[in-house]
Amino acid sequence: MTAEDTIERYATARYVVKEAREARWARWIAVFFLQLLILTAVLHRFFDLNTAAAVNLVGVSIAGLAVAVLIAVVSLIRIWFGGQTGAANDFAAIVVGLIGLAIPAYFLSQALTLPVLNDLQTSPEDPLQYTVLLEQRPPDANPLGAQSPETAQLQAEAYPDIGPIVVDRPAAAAFTVVNEAVKQLGWTVVVNETPGESGVGRIEATDSTMIMGFTDDVVVRVKGNDTFAVVDIRSASRYGTHDFGTNADRIRTFYEEVNTALEKGEKTVLEQTAAEEKEEPVAAPAKEVKKKQRRRTRKRRVRSTR
Incomplete structure (x- = not known):
């Protein structure tokens, strides 16, 4: 094998880059538990799902979303240092997980700032x-x-x-x-x-x-x-x-x-x-009444002279 053949061989070599499997799993887990959270709310509000069961399903959904976000973060760290692919799945899992955790996070803040009363x-x-x-x-x-x-x-x-x-x-x-x-x-x-x-x-x-x-x-x-x-x-x-x-x-x-x-x-x-008040008739002032009476008397006098 000549030197030219060796250079051509390495020039055409392809390096296989592995995909981080946990990234895809993180996305699947996040999507599944977000759907479960939405389905639980719909079933409880419109289809008489038992309240105790709904509360348990909400807790499971929140835990699942948190696990998905955690897996995605760990996967991103591995991708950063190992050069693997799958960052898009990790970012999708983080976004979906944070959307599902937004409302529970608000209620958690209320629980931390308000007393335990029902x-x-x-x-x-x-x-x-x-x-x-x-x-x-x-x-x-x-x-x-x-x-x-x-x-x-x-x-x-x-x-x-x-x-x-x-x-x-x-x-x-x-x-x-x-x-x-x-x-x-x-x-x-x-x-x-x-x-x-x-x-x-x-x-x-x-x-x-x-x-x-x-x-x-x-x-x-x-x-x-x-x-x-x-x-x-x-x-x-x-x-x-x-x-x-x-x-x-x-x-x-x-x-x-x-x-x-x-x-x-x-x-x-x-x-x-x-x-x-608008419908009630307004009485005329006393001065105007006197003027009208004087005009009437004058007209009577003019008629009498004629």
Whole structure:
């Protein structure tokens, strides 16, 4: 073999570059658990998947996505130092995994910054009681009872804005406003008791969370007399030791709807009053009346002279 043949042989030689298999596995794992997470949310919200099973599947999906991201990062390190291919699969696995972990990461931040609460009420010293919903709650749901002093203190420190509101209207009128707010929020009402002679009205309803559709129980009480009313609300999660601030957000949204309904009612009264004022005839000033009378007398005198 001559030197020319040797040079030609090495010039045409091809080096086989291996592909990192774990990169492809990372992408497959990330896609699978993201699909599982989405499917779990859809089945629980629209097809009555058991809540306990849904919570377990969500936990498994989060763990699977985290494992996929970890495998992809390790694979990228191997590719960087070993010269293998498959970086595209690793980056795809990281992107898919981070998309699936975005919402759980938000709830994790809420869990780290907010106290462990799943039952909020505006008047812990005078707790609102469930009647019909107490019987409709599943046997494995969170127990409903009065707040302990420690829990009430945690609520007061974490949510100082959560408290009863006083409405300068009779109890019956305030209850009408509350009904309008509940209707606008789309809650499913199971109890609707108007204020009677006792001046106490009650509404029991259920509400679902936006993403997973977890069912929470709500009770609203309107108590007052012919001059004012006090509106209280209690919101409790059926499952989980931590509500991630959901019950507090629900109470705030409810009060915003009540205030909007109150402002709407006040504007309506003002508009009616303004319309009545426009319809009432305006009396002419005394000076104008005297001038008209003088003109009439002058015309009479001119006619008489003619």
